[in-house]
Amino acid sequence: MYRFSRAIYRELVEDIIDGSSPGTSGVSNRESVLRACEATVERLGQDRYSFARPARKLILDIRPYFPLAAQVRMRRVVEHYIASADEFLTAQFSTGFDLAGDPLACRALTRRSVPCQRPPLAHNGYCPSHQHLADEVEQLVESRAA
Numbered sequence: 001m002y003r004f005s006r007a008i009y010r011e012l013v014e015d016i017i018d019g020s021s022p023g024t025s026g027v028s029n030r031e032s033v034l035r036a037c038e039a040t041v042e043r044l045g046q047d048r049y050s051f052a053r054p055a056r057k058l059i060l061d062i063r064p065y066f067p068l069a070a071q072v073r074m075r076r077v078v079e080h081y082i083a084s085a086d087e088f089l090t091a092q093f094s095t096g097f098d099l100a101g102d103p104l105a106c107r108a109l110t111r112r113s114v115p116c117q118r119p120p121l122a123h124n125g126y127c128p129s130h131q132h133l134a135d136e137v138e139q140l141v142e143s144r145a146a
């Protein structure tokens with residue numbers, strides 16, 4: 001996954017404001033941006049389905065480190081590479097295995113409160129019998145966003 005955070009960082013590094021920012025104990029702005037990019041793709045890889053708007057989160061995290069004139073481009077770069085990372089994950093998950101090579105299982109619990117063992121669908125991580133849960137989550141996320 002880190003190739004995506006590195007790609008974002010490489011595209012943006014020239015635009016990052018020099019120096020460091022208050023409250024970061026001297027960590028350079030470049031380092032702060034790189035860390036934020038890495039944290040985002042790492043979380044996306046581990047927790048894709050409950051990470052609702054990764055690009056938006058990363059844009060908000062790194063916005064203070066860019067001059068106003070560079071922010072439109074920064075947003076485009078982040079959105080582009082986070083979308084690529086997400087496509088990559090969807091393709092990976094449709095093989096039935098996670099990034100570590102472990103088999104994926106449905107995210108739901110059964111009526112007996114044990115994890116469902118059925119193979120999930122790649123786009124939402126629930127097996128065919130638990131698709132109704134995915135719909136409920138989506139509705140909740142959408143109602144929060146509205």
Ligand SMILES: [Zn+2]
Pocket residue numbers: 106107108116117118126127128129130
């Ligand atoms: Zn299931």
